[in-house]
Amino acid sequence: MASNTATTNYSRCRNCGFEAPGGDDQWIRLEVPKLGRMTQCPKCESTDVMTHR
DSSP, X not given: OOOXXXXXXXXXXXXXXXXEETTOTTSEEEEETTTEXXXXXXXXXXXXXXXXX
């Protein structure tokens, strides 16, 4: 029988290790011309962020 367990995706800064749920208000959102929308770490301001389960 299949389970209806919801999984939360997390985002983690590859620079300092900060982690929070993906899309959470803790993350800074940037609009960068020619690149579009980017996520920025609130601790070290890096944009090297990956999403995982």
